[in-house]
Amino acid sequence: MNSENTPRFSDRFEFIPGENDLYSLLESFKRSEQDWIDLTVSNPTKVGLVYPREAILHSIEKPESMEYDPNPKGMLNARKSIVGYYKEKGYNISEEDLFLTSSSSEAYSYLIKLLCNPGEEVLIPSPGYPLFEFLSLLDGVEFNSYKLDQNDSWKIDFEDLGSKITNKTKILFLVSPNNPTGSLLTSEEFEKLKVISKTKKITLILDEVFSDYLHEENQNQFDFFHTDFPIFVVNGISKILALPQMKLSWIHVGGPTNWKKECKERLEIISDTYLSVGTPIQLALPELFQWRNMIQSQILRRIRRNLQILENFHSSHTGIGYTSPKGGWYAVLRSESFLNDKEFSFRLLEKEKVLVHPGSIFGFEEDSGSIVISLISETELFQSGLEKISTFL
Ligand SMILES: Cc1ncc(COP(=O)(O)O)c(C=O)c1O
Known part of the structure; x- marks a missing residue:
């Protein structure tokens, strides 16, 4: 915070002090050493790949x-x-x-x-x-x-x-x-x-x-x-x-x-x-x-298996909209149940301990009911994360 005797900061961006609710909840999990399933993980060094x-x-x-x-x-x-x-x-x-x-x-x-x-x-x-x-x-x-x-x-x-x-x-x-x-x-x-x-x-x-x-x-x-x-x-x-x-x-x-x-x-x-x-x-x-081939083939295999799991999840949940991605590391899911997306993500994390991205952070309208998940998550975690979303729904 700027007080009168200190230099002003630039106005290039709006600074909102404090943490958002999702982040605060995650921090509380970390403090109390509770596990959660991270379906947003896109850091390849944290998803169990074998590097040379x-x-x-x-x-x-x-x-x-x-x-x-x-x-x-x-x-x-x-x-x-x-x-x-x-x-x-x-x-x-x-x-x-x-x-x-x-x-x-x-x-x-x-x-x-x-x-x-x-x-x-x-x-x-x-x-x-x-x-x-x-x-x-x-x-x-x-x-x-x-x-x-x-x-x-x-x-x-x-x-x-x-x-x-x-x-x-x-x-x-x-x-x-x-x-x-x-x-x-x-x-x-x-x-x-x-x-x-x-x-x-x-x-x-x-x-x-x-x-x-x-x-x-x-x-x-x-x-x-x-x-x-x-x-x-x-x-x-x-x-x-x-x-x-x-x-x-x-x-x-x-x-x-x-x-x-x-x-x-x-x-x-x-x-x-x-x-x-x-x-x-x-x-x-x-x-x-x-x-390159050694590393990429592991990621592509991971994504293909996760996409199969996602197809199965999609076919057993008629209320969920999903278009198979043509490339990349992410998938978008849509549903009325995901409205409002930030609140949905918070409640999902609170109840089922599964973290997903609210679509609005990628520019989806908040009322589009979209969430985004990473396809490079470890397959067992990916599967159990989706099962927990199922239970929650
Ligand atoms: C579309 C896109 N471009 C670039 C990057 C990041 O690249 P770098 O690590 O080189 O900044 C990302 C990271 O997820 C991305 O999604």
Whole structure:
């Protein structure tokens, strides 16, 4: 709290002191050492995956880590290994178009600084990743949400999107597969976005952190890297290698040649100001990529088993709406019983000791009766969490 004799804090965000009810209840469980089932867990290091522990630790203790040779874009060999990752996926990109950052949040923050003046606007998907709002506030820009249409496989509602664009709109954020709806951007949507980007001079930023986690056969993804309009692609090892603690993400810069050249020069100035990525992880990256299949196959197997359990749960609960996600680590459940979502989540935690996300934190209307659960929870816990939700209902 500010008193008269102390400096004022910034008004970038609204500070509400204290904890919310759900958080306070969890804290009381922790204090009294009571167990609960966490159906929100999305930290891959806490869900019983088997990592090549010794190999990973060995990779990050190279003698060269004792020297500092900063490069604003990130070390060349690290960037080359990212080029190799995309090559395996069938995309040809250049290491010259990559910038390393310590997280995708930092990548967003750089891009907002690159593209927006204070007070200009960004558009974020709703429902969508909750951090976009806060990141925008911290960088002094306004945000507005555009709707994804629940009744049309969560496709972009272009009428709504059109109505949200103003002459201050600079960035349109996209997430594919989207968190939490699990929907994928279609080529028809991408064509329309291309027109919007060109006619309204809006830059697209695509978050593809879940792109290696697809749940249906033959899902064609398309090339976001070679475009004649500005698009940045953000990804990183917090999902690709399930190593969020290692702090390494990247930005790929794409767009028309002249624009792209100046863009990279400007972005280099921003990156050079922070130089935030540690040397040990950059040196380790080429080796770490070798473990991608081993780590991802465990997660994909986990998700597929949990999705099967969820299908069974869904078919025995006719009042619950559920659309199978096409990708990502989350599923959305809808029901009148989940109204009001925050109150439902609180009562579920209080009575059954099961934690779920109220949908409203992802931008669902509070009266939509939506909750969000993580698909990477350990399968036994996932199953018993759903059984407890059943009992509660
Ligand atoms: C859509 C999306 N992007 C990015 C991230 C986080 O990435 P990082 O750990 O690199 O900040 C998350 C985390 O859950 C996410 O859901």
